Amino acid sequence: MASLTYICWNINEINHPIKRKRILSFLKAHQVHVAMLQETHLTQVEHDKLRRDWVGQCFYSSFSSKARGVAILIRKNLPLQCLSQVTDPAGHFVVVHGRWGAKPITFASMYAPNIDDPLVIQNFFLQLAQFPSPWVIGGDFNRPLNTVMDRSSPVQVAQTLMAKTILASIISSLFSHQVTACEFLPRYISDHSPLRIQLDIQGPSRWRFNSHLLTRDDFVGEIRLAIQEFFQFNHFPQSSLDVVWEAFKATIQGKIIAFSSACKKSFQQQMVRLEQELREAETELYKSNSAENRERVALLQHNLNDLSSSRAERSLLRIRSKFYARGDRADKLLAWQIRREEADCLIPSIRLPDDTISFAPEAINGAFQNYYSTLYSTQYDKSTMSGSLRSFLEGLDL
Secondary structure (H helix, E strand, C coil), rough: CCEEEEEECCCCCCCCCHHHHHHHHHHHHCCCCEEECCCCCCCCCHHHHHCCCCEEEEECHHEEEEEEEEEEEEEECCCCEEEEEEECCCCCCCEEEEECEEEEEEEEEEEECCCHHHHHHHHHHHHHHCCCCEEEEEEEECCCCCCCCCCCCCCCCCCCCCHHCCCCCCCCCCCHHHEEEEEECCCCCCCCCCCEEEEEECCCCCCCHCCCCCCCHHHHHHHHHHHHHHHHHHHCCCCCCCHHHHHHHHHHHHHHHHHHHHHHHHHHHHHHHHHHHHHHEEEEEEECCCCHHHHHHHHHHHHHHHHHHHHHHHHHHHHHHHHHHHHCCCCHHHHHHHHHHHHHHHCCEECCCCCCCCHHHHHHHHHHHHHHHCCEEECCCHHHHHHHHHHHHHHCCC
């Protein structure tokens, strides 16, 4: 998955089944991967009603059916493995720490009281600090930036010191370079507008060499010259061969990328220039249908066709070489099906003999190991078993 879309939303109670269905349908329609909800007003048993439709995992903190309550909903078939979670008995926050594929990540949903209570915020960040970053925090902090513009009530309320501290604390730059979209969605189900944020969490793409460059004499000559210069200035007797080889690969890769970028930029500029000249030539042809104008239009069309055909041929050549190297395997489709099956078979938690729920993989594996070792072990003592067999065989009339 290349992007992560999550929503932070104060839903102002979700007890009614019709409203619960509307909210889940709204989140599904906006293709939300993670939903951080506040003011659910659900008890611990009623929170399980949210684990339906597209929701695969539900983490929550309850208080009562009339106040507070937060929840984090995770879409099905997502590679999130929960390792630990922290819930607030007062229903103010829930923190979920796990692994998103191979990367650690921590989600937190927070509902702050509408009165000054710094201990709640302090406890939240103390619990959050025990998990490594990055953090994805969403919540209703009940503290407007502007007490006049950001409040529905016309009554002006003085901004407190606690509000300033909270607003400064939740601003983070961990994901600032990965945010691709941030917007408020329409407000019609709840009295709060849902905030949707999209993050680009795709890792760096793998660089592949374009073998078509080897057919260009200018590229071969430039790379040959770069190789000679590198070993002329970097081959010393005291240098390690491993270091020289790694530095050489990085240098040549940079040269290849620079040459490819320059060729691509030159190609795009040539296409744009020819298209502009063709538009101007066609305009002149409409004004004056002369042989010279027709010849110029035909020449420009021929040049554009040659450029577009060469680009299409290079693309097909890369596709054929990729197919030759990998054969007729399903590739991404098969990998996607395997990840989906693994996600369906994932056991995120288990109840231990002391009636506690554990999310640790070691505890889950140990519980299954103990269960099957007990299941397939004999339940009889050797002495008792031998005596039973002897008495049984002696009673037979053979």
